[in-house]
Amino acid sequence: MPEAVTIGVRAARLRLDRNAGIAAAIVALGLLIWWGCRYRAADMPAWAPWDFSALWYAAYALTGWAYVRGLRGAPQPVWRIGFFAIGMAVIWAVLQTRFEYLAQHMFFLNRIQHVVMHHLGPFLIAVAWPWPVLYRGLPKPLRGAFDHRHFQRFLRFMQQPEIACGLFLGLIGLWLYPPVHFVAMIDPALYQVMNWSMVVDGVLFWSVVLDPRGKALAHNSFAVRAVMGVAIMFPQIALGAVIAFADTDLYGFYAWCGRIYPSIDALSDQRIGGLIVWIPPAMMSVLSLILVLNLMRLEEERNAPPAGGAEGSASRGWTGR
Template sequence: MSDITAGGGPIGRVGGAGLVYVLIALVGAGLWLVSSRYPADMPVIGPYSFEAPVYGAVALALFWYLRGLGRLSRQGGAVPALWRRVAFLAGIALIWIAVQTGFEYLAQRMFFLNRIQHVALHHVGPVLLGLSMAGPVILAGGPDWLRHLCGGAAARRVMRVVQHPALATGLFVGLFWFWLIPPVHFVAMLDPVLYQLMNWSMAVDGILFWAMVLDTRPRARTGVGFGLRAALAVAVMFPQIVLGALITFATRDLFPYYAYCGRYFPGIDAVTDQQIGGIVIWIPPAMMSALALIVVLNNMRRADAQRA
């Protein structure tokens, strides 16, 4: 999406961005109106329950990314490869589908669909976004305050803390386990605030972790070497295999919330629902770790070739 200019000057650029922001706000207001007043008329790709922060984050990230691509192209900057652009759009789309479409209704009524939702938010979507290396593009297309905020000393200190290998790995594994403690899960699924906190923690934590692991920059610029990143990609796989196995082989209903609210597919009993959900926890995250390991090793090879 290119800037709408008036004689190519700054006023035109600001005005063009302003029109897009107004359009984003109007679309959001329309989605909220239909979701709250006429939910039966909402198409399946629209939000089951409109959440303004999720909508704003997705819409602004998409706008700034597309505008950044246009600016980098015109200025002769480094434009990401096509496959990285596709990875970004796919990651954004997957997060939107997981929490702002009719799929969310199903994820609140079947355990295995809820697990698919969280694997999308915590693993697949963030891995795609990590592969896209979209940060510089979003900053290129974002407003000045965003560049100043992200480039400031405070932001760098925060990122050094949350992306410290030990803390990032502990949060990545711990949050996934925490929200599956049966009493915690029951309360979180019933409380709207905790439900949103649970989903946001999955997405934000996943993006921070995989962005650190899949970063193409060498240790001199990130503070984390490729060997450690490869080890982290593998290390997070085993606790989730254990968690998936514990749920898969459970012989009683661990998550009574879904019986309480009524399962969407009544032909699938509680134990079968859990078994499918356990496999979802078990297999796809392990595949993401294997993919991440391959990517990190390739990044290491390319960095060595550049040094040579």
């Protein structure tokens, strides 16, 4: 066997052994966390799961592994890595720590949980734009699955502005509809569907709006993306106002299960929750508009003719540069 082939085979085996070792370590850590949550819950640190979910753990572990692998061949600015890590961390904090227990016993804390899952965490992840790094870090079979024409066709369909906005707002309205909300909170399976749908849809939507690429690659112009970020603001304001100004307790689940803070009555809890539905998402829509306009400015500067030309000056005139 030629020496080059022998070296290649050895390198492939080494990578396989290393990947197998990492996979074994991930599984072992998961089992250790599960055991601690099951039998030593009072001794677990604050970041540990309140109710361990193997699915959430696997998603986080595999995503982190792929990201670290991808960074080896595609170094990123520190700020991108930081935004990605913070976005992942805040979603974990509201879904897998003891905060989840609090969110199941107070409506306004449940609203904070959903704002973080659907808005803040995915927003930070989208700003970091980790997709090229994650793709590079994936094993080849998974890359092939993402490159498959059916998946790409589905992704293109979901990235259409009307589909992305409709799904984003529709899921918020669905899980806030009082009868559906009550069932989702008492049914463990539906509760998981609710949480997964919020996180996945949030990542999908904000990745469309905050895509730093031009129209040729992003499939939506910067103007369309700016409109998308602002368009979702007004229905959320209206929904938050309806909840905040309601004179009756719309979400009886929290009285049924017992509020963690008895000093906050049902209507006060609901009004605070309505304000959380109303104000933070609206602020994030404004921030998304600012970021999209800045991305458009950067794209124009990248594509502008060399400085000094009349055409280049005209194209950059609106930035003041």
